Amino acid sequence: MSGQFEENLKKAESYLKRFRDNVTAHYVNGESFAGDSGRTFDNLTPVDNTSIGLVAEGSAADIDRACRAAQDAFPAWSGTSGKQRRKILNRFAGLVEQHAEEISLVESMDCGQPIRFMRAAAARGADNFRFFADKAPAAGNGLSLHQDEHLNYTKRTPIGPVGVITPWNTPFMLSTWKIAPALAAGCTVVHKPAEFSPLSAMVLAEISREAGLPDGVWNTVNGFGEEAGKALTEHPAIKAIGFVGETVTGAHIMRQGAPTLKRVHVELGGKNPVIVFDDADFERALDAVVFMIYSLNGQRCTSSSRLLVQNGIAGRFLAALEQRVNSIKVGHPLDPDTEIGPLIHPSHLEKVMSYVDAARDEDATIAAGGVLAGDLGPGNYLRPTLFSNATNAMKIAREEIFGPVLTVIPFSTEEEAVTLANDTPYGLAGYVWTADSGRGIRMAENLEAGMVWVNSENNRNLPSPFGGMKQSGIGRDGGDYSFDFYMETKNICIAHGTHRIPVLGR
Ligand code: NAD
Numbered sequence: 001m002s003g004q005f006e007e008n009l010k011k012a013e014s015y016l017k018r019f020r021d022n023v024t025a026h027y028v029n030g031e032s033f034a035g036d037s038g039r040t041f042d043n044l045t046p047v048d049n050t051s052i053g054l055v056a057e058g059s060a061a062d063i064d065r066a067c068r069a070a071q072d073a074f075p076a077w078s079g080t081s082g083k084q085r086r087k088i089l090n091r092f093a094g095l096v097e098q099h100a101e102e103i104s105l106v107e108s109m110d111c112g113q114p115i116r117f118m119r120a121a122a123a124r125g126a127d128n129f130r131f132f133a134d135k136a137p138a139a140g141n142g143l144s145l146h147q148d149e150h151l152n153y154t155k156r157t158p159i160g161p162v163g164v165i166t167p168w169n170t171p172f173m174l175s176t177w178k179i180a181p182a183l184a185a186g187c188t189v190v191h192k193p194a195e196f197s198p199l200s201a202m203v204l205a206e207i208s209r210e211a212g213l214p215d216g217v218w219n220t221v222n223g224f225g226e227e228a229g230k231a232l233t234e235h236p237a238i239k240a241i242g243f244v245g246e247t248v249t250g251a252h253i254m255r256q257g258a259p260t261l262k263r264v265h266v267e268l269g270g271k272n273p274v275i276v277f278d279d280a281d282f283e284r285a286l287d288a289v290v291f292m293i294y295s296l297n298g299q300r301c302t303s304s305s306r307l308l309v310q311n312g313i314a315g316r317f318l319a320a321l322e323q324r325v326n327s328i329k330v331g332h333p334l335d336p337d338t339e340i341g342p343l344i345h346p347s348h349l350e351k352v353m354s355y356v357d358a359a360r361d362e363d364a365t366i367a368a369g370g371v372l373a374g375d376l377g378p379g380n381y382l383r384p385t386l387f388s389n390a391t392n393a394m395k396i397a398r399e400e401i402f403g404p405v406l407t408v409i410p411f412s413t414e415e416e417a418v419t420l421a422n423d424t425p426y427g428l429a430g431y432v433w434t435a436d437s438g439r440g441i442r443m444a445e446n447l448e449a450g451m452v453w454v455n456s457e458n459n460r461n462l463p464s465p466f467g468g469m470k471q472s473g474i475g476r477d478g479g480d481y482s483f484d485f486y487m488e489t490k491n492i493c494i495a496h497g498t499h500r501i502p503v504l505g506r
Contacts, residue, residue: 001335002335002337004336005332005334005335005336008105008334008335008336009334012106012108012109015102015106016053019043019052019053019202020052021053022053023040023054023055024043024053024054024055024198024202024222025202025222026056026066026219026220027205027206027208027218027219028062028069028216028220029065029072029215029216029219030209030215030216033056033062035056035057035058036061036062036065037057037059037062039057039059040056041055041057041195041224042054042055043055043110043196045109045110045112045379046111046112046341046344046345046380047109047112047332047341048377048379049346049380052110055195055198055222056222056223057222057223057224057227057228058192058221058222058223058224058228058231059223059228059231060228062221062223063190063192063231063235064231064235066190066221067161067235067237068237069215070161070188070190070219071188071237073161073214073216073217074158074160074161076214077183077186077188077217078157078186078187078188080186082137082139085133085136085137085183085186086136086137087133088133088211088213089133089183089184089211090129091211091212092129092133092207092208092213093126093127093129093130096122096126096129096207097123097126099122099203099207100119100122102203103172103200103203104118104119104121105334106199106200106203107122107197107200108333108334109333109334110171110197110198110200111169111170111171111196111197112333112343113170113299113333113341114297114338114339114340115333115335115338116336116339117295117296118172118333121173122172122173125172125173126176127462128173128176128177129180131180131462132183132184132482133184135181135184135480135483136184136185136186139156139185139186139483140156141155142154142156142489145491148499149495149496149498149499150493150494150496150499151494151496152494153491153494154489154490154492155489155490156483156484156490157186157488158486159185159187159240159263159486159488160187160188160237160238160240161187161188161189161190161237161238162182162187162188162189162190162240162241163189163190163191163232163238163242164178164179164182164189164242164243165192165229165232165233165242165243165253166193166194166245167244167245167246168194168196168197168344169296169299169300169344170300171197171201172200172201174244175191175200175201175204177477178242179204179218181477181483181485182242182482183213183218184483185482185487187240187486188219189218189219190219190221190238191204191218191220191221192220192221192223192228192229192232193220193222195222195225196345197344198222201220201222202222204218204220205220225245225249230256233252233253233256233262234259234260235260236260238260239262239263240264240485241262241263241264241265242485243264243265243266243267244266245266245268246268247426247471250266250268250473250474254266263485264474265467265473265476265477265485266473266474267467267468267473267477268301268468268471268472268473269426269428269471269472270301270303270305270400270427270429270468270472271305271306271397271399271400271424271425272302272303272304272305272426272428272429272430273304273308273420273421273447274288274289274292274304274306274308274430274431274433275309275411275417275421275430275431275432275443276289276307276308276310276317276433277310277414277432277434277435277436278310278312279436280313280433280455281433281435282313282317282320284433284455285317286317286321286324288304288431288456288457289304289321289406290324290325291457292304292458293405293406294325294339294404294406297343297403298340298403299343299344299402301428301472302451304406304429304431305401305406306392306397306409306421307321307406307407308409308410308411308420308421309408309409309411310410311411311412314410318388318408321406322386325367325368325369325385325386325406326368328404330373330382330384331376332379340382341381342381343380343381343403346380348402348403349372349380349382351401351402352382352401352402353372353382355396355399355403355405356371356385358395359390359394359396362390362395362396363389364387364389364390364394364396365387365388365389366387367386367388368385369384369385369386369405370385371383382403384404385405385406386406387405387407388408390407390408390409392423394407397409398424398425414442418443418447422446422447424470425470425471426470426471426472427448427449427471428449428451428467428468428469428472429451429458430443430449430451430452430453431452431454431456431458432444432447432453432455433454433455434454440454441454448469448470449468449469450472450476451464451465451467451468461478463480464478464479465477465478465481466481
């Protein structure tokens with residue numbers, strides 16, 4: 001065990017102690033709140049599936065309390081000047097940086113993501129806050145639209161209290177990505193974190209108090225989707241729901257929110273193609289292909305889980321890929337050398353393993369992995385897995401596996417690549433590798449995906465729109481797109497006093 005690994009373990013244990021010793025409560029109206037029912041659930045670490053503490057199991061009554069707090073806090077927060085919101089949210093970003101070690105270590109133990117990625121995720125959380133903080137003063141700005149005898153102008157106002165429901169794959173980063181723009185816009189928030197990974201949400205709620213957010217502006221209720229999450233989507237005080245999670249859950253959210261006419265933004269699953277042409281820069285493409293499916297344990301919405309590789313290089317690329325995949329280091333998430341940690345939960349591991357059976361049943365080749373890393377103990381460790389000899393019709397090519405599992409499919413022409421890439425119910429991201437810039441542009445135009453990267457892995461740009469088409473979601477995050485979701489646009493029309501008004505009954 002390296003010295004750094006040992007130190008990480010020691011530090012993580014000291015940060016986890018309070019979660020082990022006390023029930024992780026909700027955070028409502030500026031206070032820790034145990035919940036009405038007193039019910040709790042066990043939070044397991046994927047490292048060995050032992051409990052790292054009890055968490056309050058939110059009820060509809062708890063959600064109601066949080067929503068009422070958010071409603072009461074809304075007039076003052078939405079009336080707070082943009083400059084003041086900017087100041088508080090920048091302070092928040094600074095505090096995230098100060099707490100980065102705690103956040104990354106706790107998050108790694110809570111969701112199994114390797115510490116090398118969670119350190120970066122903590123920094124990104126601070127970036128998200130800083131980016132939207134700086135936009136707060138201008139969030140309400142609109143357009144000036146002239147007519148001959150009228151002046152129209154638009155302005156944006158915060159929509160009201162909003163609900164944010166997040167998944168377990170990178171809980172801290174995603175929560176900040178959704179909540180920072182809501183607060184910058186002037187909305188108040190009720191956050192329902194994923195039940196598999198609740199801890200960093202509590203650190204965030206505490207930071208909100210330290211940063212000086214007024215009581216009720218930020219509320220967190222833990223618990224299960226079917227109860228706490230559902231109650232949040234149905235609550236009449238909540239005007240919009242920002243959701244990240246599975247496609248089937250997204251459909252539930254829309255259905256549950258319909259009677260109260262909720263505005264919904266759903267960021268859902270994907271089965272993203274990475275298309276490597278014969279003329280691609282081989283080594284760069286290889287690096288990116290490996291990174292985009294095996295980083296973050298493959299539990300990443302934008303992971304490139306389908307590799308479409310052109311026949312001319314398919315054999316060589318697959319051989320190089322096999323070698324790389326077999327060399328990826330699976331291990332404890334706090335080991336700085338670890339590249340793949342344990343999957344979130346035994347039930348998820350079971351789901352991912354079921355695709356190994358599916359690959360066998362469909363006569364695909366298991367070119368690497370497909371087995372548990374049993375030597376690592378009782379955690380949810382899976383060897384990185386590669387399926388070859390696959391077709392796009394197979395289950396392993398059609399369904400989101402959400403693990404470190406790549407399916408490889410050969411193709412011959414550009415047209416065939418487009419057909420295969422688009423032959424999926426999803427439409428989140430696509431990646432293209434080619435030396436031919438014209439082809440890069442044509443592919444980008446033809447792919448049915450909300451985001452396309454040409455000769456790049458997923459590169460993050462905060463002002464750019466992030467989101468998917470088809471079954472991958474509705475709506476976009478990022479820059480002004482986030483404000484459009486969290487704000488109402490009002491048109492104001494003022495006459496010059498010269499136009500003819502239609503006359504009746506004079
Ligand atoms: P999930 O849909 O099971 O759960 C997400 C959240 O929804 C959790 O907090 C859960 O408690 C809650 N929930 C469940 N049922 C609910 C209901 N009926 N009403 C209200 N809330 C409910 O998703 P997950 O398994 O936690 O996350 C993995 C999924 O998230 C993958 O499909 C992945 O692709 C997707 N994801 C998408 C993006 C994106 O930006 N498109 C980003 C990250 C993850």
